[in-house]
Amino acid sequence: MTHYWFILYVALNALIVTLLALNVSRNRIRHRISNGDGGKLEMKAAIRAHGNAVEHVTVFGLVVLALEFASASATVLGALVxxxxxxxxxxxxxxxTSAFNLRRAAAGLTYLAEVLGCLWLVVALLGLCFA
Structure with missing residues (x-):
């Protein structure tokens, strides 16, 4: 079995997290802030954008890996990834950018992918248990 979707997931999402981390560092240098957010809204946003990405990307990566182990179809994996x-x-x-409507849509799509991935794992597990 090849793990193309997991590899692609890790590559793309690690890049997103790394770019967000670089943005935090850029803001720290720009505003001369070594710890915390220094009371700067831009710094707070950069920190939260990075933290939120780490929170979701890590857990969903495990879901994708488990789906690969459960031999989920390439179509399912591709759609979720x-x-x-x-x-x-x-x-x-x-x-x-403080685009609240875009954030709501993004959060909804994130949660949808996470829930569908978890449900797919439960269905796969039930299939293994009762096969």
Whole structure:
């Protein structure tokens, strides 16, 4: 079994998290803030955008890996990986630009991908238990 979707997931989402981390560092240098947010809204937004990405990307990565182990179809994996990755790009952009409606849509798509992935795992597990 090849793990193309997991590899693509890790590559794309690690890049997103890294770019968000670089944005935090850029803001720290720009505003001369070594710890915390220094009371700067831009710094707070950068920190939260990065933190939120880490929170969701890590857990969903485990879901994608488990789906690969459960031999989920490439169609299911592709749809979930692409939807989740697009949602994280949308969410990062919305956090950094204060686009609230985009953030709501991004959060909804993120949660949808996460819930569907988890449900797919439960169905796969039940199939293994009762096969």
């Amino acid at each position: 692409l939807a989740f990755t697009v949602s994280r790009l949308m969410h990062a952009a919305s956090m950094l």
